[in-house]
């Protein structure tokens with residue numbers, strides 16, 4: 001069977017302008033700038049204005065990615081939106097985005113893998129392009145998480161923010177050097193209760209009681225997630241290296257899920273790779289779940305850190321507990 005290679009044709013990202021800083025949070029919960037900086041590396045998170053939806057952020061990022069790729073929305077075979085904060089349960093946000101882009105009648109679906117969603121989506125898209133089933137796929141990671149955060153819960157409200165990032169993935173032309181080496185996707189549902197958004201589904205439908213109890217907001221056992229995050233991301237990166245017979249020294253950049261600077265530093269230490277080879281972009285965004293990796297990647301492409309031909313390792317973990325890696329030559 002003929003096999004094709006997947007190339008990132010273009011990327012883009014969009015961040016809402018409104019910022020919620022550590023100093024703002026000091027006035028809302030019992031916390032302080034120094035604690036948040038030292039424990040997370042975050043100073044500010046972005047917040048979409050009222051009346052702006054996840055699909056709107058996705059639309060802005062997608063327009064930039066399509067323009068950079070030189071591919072029109074009508075040429076897309078599929079739109080994937082990785083999100084934990086869709087516009088609504090139905091229709092999916094990818095279909096809403098398809099209409100906003102005027103992308104015709106290509107396939108459109110959401111990926112629900114929380115913070116691992118972009119890596120999951122990339123792995124899925126790669127399979128369609130590799131086999132020749134599809135040529136152009138728009139993959140977006142987009143979140144408006146602040147609407148699912150309880151601003152009385154100091155463990156979660158310091159972390160999360162809103163953002164969108166997009167990548168246009170396409171079939172590489174013969175002779176082009178870009179490729180996805182491999183993707184490695186995992187989950188451990190046995191410990192799924194470490195990070196949950198309890199209400200809004202069939203288990204706990206929304207009611208006044210639910211709202212009074214704040215069950216429409218995310219709940220997290222932070223310290224335990226921290227440990228799993230370091231282990232699962234390290235394991236997923238090692239799996240990718242082993243599969244391709246490479247070593248950490250062959251990786252130009254690791255782009256881990258941007259949840260917490262200390263988690264990122266622990267992963268780098270595990271790999272004995274200098275932080276100079278790690279993309280860190282969370283100080284002014286916070287944890288934007290499915291958007292973090294592609295926002296960080298697009299920033300690093302645009303400022304020249306990431307160059308064509310380099311080996312890049314993406315790795316993520318999130319609610320589920322989902323995790324994975326995607327290893328590529330850019």
Ligand code: UT7
Nearest residue numbers: 030031032035039115154155158222223225226259260318
């Ligand atoms: O995308 C996936 C989503 N989730 C994550 O990635 C979360 C991963 N976990 C983390 O990032 C960290 O666990 C947190 C940032 C959430 C917490 O940091 P930590 O270093 O694990 O703190 P801790 O939970 O061990 O708490 C240490 C202390 C506690 O006080 P005591 O018991 O030692 O007196 C907490 O009550 O810090 C206290 N604390 C705070 N203090 C000031 C917890 N949150 C705060 C806060 N401000 N916001």
